[in-house]
Amino acid sequence: DVKVTQSSRYLVKRTGEKVFLECVQDMDHENMFWYRQDPGLGLRLIYFSYDVKMKEKGDIPEGYSVSREKKERFSLILESASTNQTSMYLCASSLSPTGGSNQPQHFGDGTRLSIL
Amino acid sequence: KQEVTQIPAALSVPEGENLVLNCSFTDSAIYNLQWFRQDPGKGLTSLLLIQSSQREQTSGRLNASLDKSSGRSTLYIAASQPGDSATYLCAVWDDYKLSFGAGTTVTVRA
Numbered sequence: 001d002v003k004v005t006q007s008s009r010y011l012v013k014r015t016g017e018k019v020f021l022e023c024v025q026d027m028d029h030e031n032m033f034w035y036r037q038d039p040g041l042g043l044r045l046i047y048f049s050y051d052v053k054m055k056e057k058g059d060i061p062e063g064y065s066v067s068r069e070k071k072e073r074f075s076l077i078l079e080s081a082s083t084n085q086t087s088m089y090l091c092a093s094s095l096s097p098t099g100g101s102n103q104p105q106h107f108g109d110g111t112r113l114s115i116l
Numbered sequence: 117k118q119e120v121t122q123i124p125a126a127l128s129v130p131e132g133e134n135l136v137l138n139c140s141f142t143d144s145a146i147y148n149l150q151w152f153r154q155d156p157g158k159g160l161t162s163l164l165l166i167q168s169s170q171r172e173q174t175s176g177r178l179n180a181s182l183d184k185s186s187g188r189s190t191l192y193i194a195a196s197q198p199g200d201s202a203t204y205l206c207a208v209w210d211d212y213k214l215s216f217g218a219g220t221t222v223t224v225r226a
Contacts, residue, residue, distance in 0.1 A: 019205040026223075033213070043216040050212070058213065072204040090159055092185070099148035099165055107152075 002027045004108035006091050018080040021102050021111050023091030032074035033105070034058075034066060034090040043090065049074055050097055067069045081115045118143045118210050122183055122217035130225050135186050135193040137182050137220045139206030147209040154203045155217070163204075164191070196224045 003073075007022035025032065033048040045058030049067040055066050063085060067075040074093075078085055089111045096103035129135060132150040139149075148167050152160040166173045166179045166189065172181040177194040193200055203221045207214040 011133055040218075042218045043207075043214075045213055048213060092160075097212045099150060100167070100169065104150055104162040104165040105207075105214060106162060109159040110157075112157070 002029075002093070002106040004091055004093055004106050006089075006111050006114040008110060008111050010112050010114075012116060013078075013081050014116055015081060017078075017081045019081050019113070019115075021076040021078075021089055021091075021113070023074045023076070023093075023108060024072050024075075025093040025106070026072065027093065027095070027106075028071065029093040029095050030071070030105075031094045031097050031115065033094075034064075034074065034076045035090045036087040036093065037090060037110075038087050044101070046076065083115050086113060086115045101114060117212070118146075118162050118208060118215040120206060120208055120215050120217035122204075122206055122220050123218060124143045125218065126221045126223075128223040128225060129196055129204075131196060133196055133199060133224075135191075135196050135200070135222060135224075137166040137204050139189040139191070139208075139217055141189075141208045143210060144187050146184065149180075149182055150209065150214065151178075151189075151208050152205040152207065154205060156203075159168075160205065174194065198220075198224050199226045200224050 036044045049068045065077045091108045093106040151163045166182045179192045201217040205219045208215045
């Protein structure tokens with residue numbers, strides 16, 4: 001079974017701090033994704049990566065950056081945390097970039113981040 | 117921009133009843149469609165992935181259909197159980213990423 005592991009389930013940080021969210025997958029997937037989930041807004045894509053050191057902006061990249069130095073690890077960085085970044089953050093990975101060959105996207109358990 | 121809509125937003129049924137969850141999308145040029153389940157405070161669990169060339173996909177009590185031309189998918193859950201209570205999310209693969217609906221929250225009453 002595919003395992004996507006997010007380093008923290010709950011995290012509390014202060015406004016202005018630099019925040020790192022870590023995600024590791026164990027299935028050698030090329031593609032990794034970061035989403036945030038908010039009530040009433042659903043899941044929205046922040047950034048994705050289709051290879052080591054490659055990254056693409058999603059729908060809401062402002063205020064975030066990412067790092068992918070190794071294939072199995074994808075990090076989301078909040079450069080200067082603000083209260084409007086309080087949210088549930090979900091990491092995902094997939095073998096296919098399109099769901100082809102019956103290769104679904106797999107998700108971690110999420111990190112609930114609170115910015116005070 | 118792809119818009120994914122799920123109706124109804126919430127559903128409550130007695131145990132044993134069949135569930136029908138609907139998903140529609142505005143741009144039919146999708147690669148594939150995936151259904152997920154989410155329990156409160158948890159991540160997403162993949163249920164079914166339907167390739168764009170398929171009409172339906174089945175797994176146990178779950179069956180999902182896809183009509184690309186009309187921009188619709190339906191998830192059927194047979195003989196519902198209290199353990200099926202969760203939020204069900206539909207997502208379409210397009211432009212190398214997933215676009216999600218807001219979900220249908222299902223409560224199965226014992």
